[in-house]
Amino acid sequence: MATIVRPAAATLDEPAVAVPHVTVRGLRKSFGAATIYDGFDVDIPRGRFVSIFGPNGCGKSTLINLIAGLIPADGGDIRIGGKPLRETRIGYVFQNYREALFPWLRAIDNIEYPLKIAKVPKAERRARVERLIAKFDVKINLNRYPYEMSGGQQQLVSIMRSLIVEPEVLLLDEPFSALDYEMTLFMRDQLQKIFNETRTTMVLVSHDLEEAVYMADKVLLLSRAPTTIAAYPDVPCARPRSPETLVDPLFTDLRGHCLEVFQREVRKS
Amino acid sequence: MNRVPSEVLRDSVLPVVGVFVLVLLWYAAIAARLVHPVLLPSPVEALRALWNGLSAGTLLLDFLRTVQRTVLATLIATAIALPLGIVLGSWPRLYRSLEFVIDFFRSTPASAMFPLFLVIFGVGDETKVLVATFGAALVILFNVAYGVMNARKNRLLAAKVMGASPARILFEITLLESLPQTFVGLRNGVSLALVIVVVAEMFIGSADGLGHRVFEAQQLLQMPDMYAAIFAAGALGYCLNLLFQLVERRVVHWSGK
Numbered sequence: 001m002a003t004i005v006r007p008a009a010a011t012l013d014e015p016a017v018a019v020p021h022v023t024v025r026g027l028r029k030s031f032g033a034a035t036i037y038d039g040f041d042v043d044i045p046r047g048r049f050v051s052i053f054g055p056n057g058c059g060k061s062t063l064i065n066l067i068a069g070l071i072p073a074d075g076g077d078i079r080i081g082g083k084p085l086r087e088t089r090i091g092y093v094f095q096n097y098r099e100a101l102f103p104w105l106r107a108i109d110n111i112e113y114p115l116k117i118a119k120v121p122k123a124e125r126r127a128r129v130e131r132l133i134a135k136f137d138v139k140i141n142l143n144r145y146p147y148e149m150s151g152g153q154q155q156l157v158s159i160m161r162s163l164i165v166e167p168e169v170l171l172l173d174e175p176f177s178a179l180d181y182e183m184t185l186f187m188r189d190q191l192q193k194i195f196n197e198t199r200t201t202m203v204l205v206s207h208d209l210e211e212a213v214y215m216a217d218k219v220l221l222l223s224r225a226p227t228t229i230a231a232y233p234d235v236p237c238a239r240p241r242s243p244e245t246l247v248d249p250l251f252t253d254l255r256g257h258c259l260e261v262f263q264r265e266v267r268k269s
Numbered sequence: 270m271n272r273v274p275s276e277v278l279r280d281s282v283l284p285v286v287g288v289f290v291l292v293l294l295w296y297a298a299i300a301a302r303l304v305h306p307v308l309l310p311s312p313v314e315a316l317r318a319l320w321n322g323l324s325a326g327t328l329l330l331d332f333l334r335t336v337q338r339t340v341l342a343t344l345i346a347t348a349i350a351l352p353l354g355i356v357l358g359s360w361p362r363l364y365r366s367l368e369f370v371i372d373f374f375r376s377t378p379a380s381a382m383f384p385l386f387l388v389i390f391g392v393g394d395e396t397k398v399l400v401a402t403f404g405a406a407l408v409i410l411f412n413v414a415y416g417v418m419n420a421r422k423n424r425l426l427a428a429k430v431m432g433a434s435p436a437r438i439l440f441e442i443t444l445l446e447s448l449p450q451t452f453v454g455l456r457n458g459v460s461l462a463l464v465i466v467v468v469a470e471m472f473i474g475s476a477d478g479l480g481h482r483v484f485e486a487q488q489l490l491q492m493p494d495m496y497a498a499i500f501a502a503g504a505l506g507y508c509l510n511l512l513f514q515l516v517e518r519r520v521v522h523w524s525g526k
Contacts, residue, residue, distance in 0.1 A: 068430050069429075070429065089432075094427065099422075099423035100423045100424065102424060102442070103526065104445045113431070117431050117432055117437065
């Protein structure tokens, strides 16, 4: 079996071998006359953070929606840890937290709701929510309703809701794009902290190249539709990332490389 | 906001201004003899008639009969329209195929249906309630169906990705999503039911009810009684609307936020 040796910059607690966690094979998807995917393959390694970046309409969100089973594929095979979708637990964070949280439930009941669906007994649900809150170290009043909270707080609740089931894969669709810059920076740190602690496989769709590189272990750069992989480089920067990472030559070089690839793909049309 | 106490006092008086102006105009009309004195008694006389009617029980009985018919019509209409609206809203193609019929009869003045209902159900009490039910049910049905159809797709997807079954999504997400619009339907439905009941009480052989009271007082030229009955009907409509608003604010606390 072919194995990929991790770059030297990888931290010690990561496995030295990248094991595919999500495997996409021969994926096909069209919307009307527009073919987005026509025989697309990709592997998302286990316990890694992958960012997806690419030109408008290349199907970034479509890809994670297909992985999450929110929309049906026209063809191909998607497996998570070798299992089909319905046998796995997926966490999904929507761009529009306002329309994703349930406004009739308090924040804490929103977080608990996926456990209710999974038929976890009431007492255990509360205990698990308490544990998650402790891990997050959040200082927001979760007894309030979502519409009484700020955008950042709502998205934090939304992320906690997606993590409560301890998903095998967490998919995030431009989760910070509706937040102001200050809140975006704070939320990136929060997400990185969660990733460092849980090592859940994460896939982030981003429209911000800096964010895509900053957050990720690997950046999946997509071409214009019909979509192929334009590049899939590793991010060699150590974790935890911090504002200094942004001026690290390893970071700036890679971002420059990604930008070149992106511009080449945009010009192709 | 820092508000001076005098401003608070001033603003709390505002809602009374309209009432005050109305009473003034009323007195002015009497003083200027714009209307024959028999047709327009003074506000005091009308209020006295209202008080007497309520304390003697005659007007009170009519009032309660109208409440009874309106509430009954609204309850039956809700019992029919709510489940039907959910079914139609869940299958938009089914709704589209029935939309014209629903819209047509929703737009038909329910009073135009009186003769038909009279022929079918006779002149009894059921006819009044049933015509009101008919009108209210269509309004409620329309709103419930649209509430279900316009449920935020993201919320349904969020529940779907959590692995919720279609039944759970329907009862725990879609239904709650449609609740604000459902309340709009209920509020409009009860208002319409009241209108139809009062008209029905006037013209479909009736021995009681506010509509009957207004009509009879007019026929007998007992003008203070007539105004008293009109006030009672107005107060009823206002209170029903207020009641629904209060319930709505408690139940659908997230509406519009």
